[in-house]
Amino acid sequence: MNEPVPLRPEDRAAFESALSKALAAPDVRAALGRPGAPHTAGELRARALAAADSLAAEASPEYAALLDARSGPAPGASPAGGTGARAAVAVLTVLTPLLSIAAAVIFLLLGYGLRVAGASDPLAGTLVATGWTAAVIAAVTGLAAGAGLAFTAARHRATQGHAQPAPDALAQAHAAWLHALVQRALLPHLRRELGLRDSTPDFTDTPPAPAPGPAPGKRARLGYSRPDFASPDFAGPDFAGPDFTGPARHSSE
Structure with missing residues (x-):
């Protein structure tokens, strides 16, 4: 059984629009x-x-489906240890190039400064070598950090693109909820408030049922049909033809 999902503030306007439709x-x-x-309509x-x-709890399954369509696929939860390790790696990735650059500048300045001042050559050479090593480390870690940041940004954009729901699916989920x-x-709530039967059919447009047609194989008569009558039987045995003989002639005496 689905638990009722509280109506979010951004969906209040849609609820009022559905209420206006129900009042109509x-x-x-x-x-x-x-x-x-x-009651009046305002009440x-x-x-x-x-x-x-x-x-809104009566339509909680459709509302939960709408919220799922809005949020898109949920990203997998990562453990706390993995999150802390990634954070530490990110900090080191940013700090290592900066510290290496600072060390390289300091060691090179000291080494070349001692050479210019004519100090002992072994110490100056060590400082110079250490400075150049730090410079190489700074360059390598800087390139690695830049590549990592670019890869992370690209993956974030791809994740955001996949997380967006399809417009058709979102529209269908919203229409189903409404x-x-x-x-x-x-x-049902308005009908109960007004004392109407809750079994009243929906007010959506439904096509009328087609009228029953004539039985197959039987032609329908249109208009006026004359009554069935039979003509007299002139060939019957009892029929006597008319007397076509003329009137009797009286002979004159």
Whole structure:
């Protein structure tokens, strides 16, 4: 069972937008327009905003999915010892070139200063050799530090790029959360406040069901059809033809 996720401040505006959509439902508007309605639209809005966290908990699975889509893949947790070792290496990487440069400058100045002053040659040579060694160490560690910083910056940019969620996935997660918020949280709450049945269908647009057509293999009659009647049977045995003989002629006497 998913635990309710508290509504974040940046999502309050989306909650208010979903509330406005729920208040615009046909049955809610009709109930608000009837005389003697228990609440006005402003009162319903204020009561729903006051209970925003508890209402948003009804859509907590979709809200958790939205938060996951925003954050992207979670980076793996690193142990404390590994973090301290990396910090120590980073400090040494930065400090070693600086200390080597300072040592090189000091040793070279002392060595060449003793040579100019005509001091003993073994000490001056040792200082000069130590100074040049420190200079080489400073150059090598400086190049290594620069390469490490460039690699770290490139990996950080790549990680940030992969951590960004895909726009389509984020938009789908946001739309799914708003739909669940309206249908499972806000509409039932408003209908309870107004004394409506909670079984009222959603007010989303649904295409009308197609009208049943005629049975297959049977033609439908359109318009007016004449009644069925049969013509008289002129070939029956009882039919007597009309008498076409003329009137009887009387002979004149």
